[in-house]
Amino acid sequence: MDTKLLNIIVCPSCKSPLVYDKDRQVLVCKAEKLAYPIIDGIPVMLVDEAKALSLEEIKQYG
Template identity: 60%
Template sequence: MDKKLLDILACPLCKSPLIYDKSKQELICKADRIAFPIRDDIPVMLEDEARELTNDEVDALKK
């Protein structure tokens, strides 16, 4: 994921910054507890495509 692109992307729901999870190819919004997929190097920033984070995933983000 391009660092410059990541710097300008924000959650489409709450406008919070996103965290890039390279291993899962997702952009994570901690505020809304959702993850947006990245497919073929393109972030899919649609609410319908996002998945809810598990409690374990949210706890891991706090560390």
């Protein structure tokens, strides 16, 4: 994942910054509790494609 892109990309729903999870290949919005998938190095920034995260999953991102 390009670090320049990580510095400017935000959640399309609430415009909050995202957390990159390299192991799971997702971008996480803690505010909306959503994980946006990264497929073949390309973030899929569609709310309909995001996975809802549980409170336990969100806690691991701080």
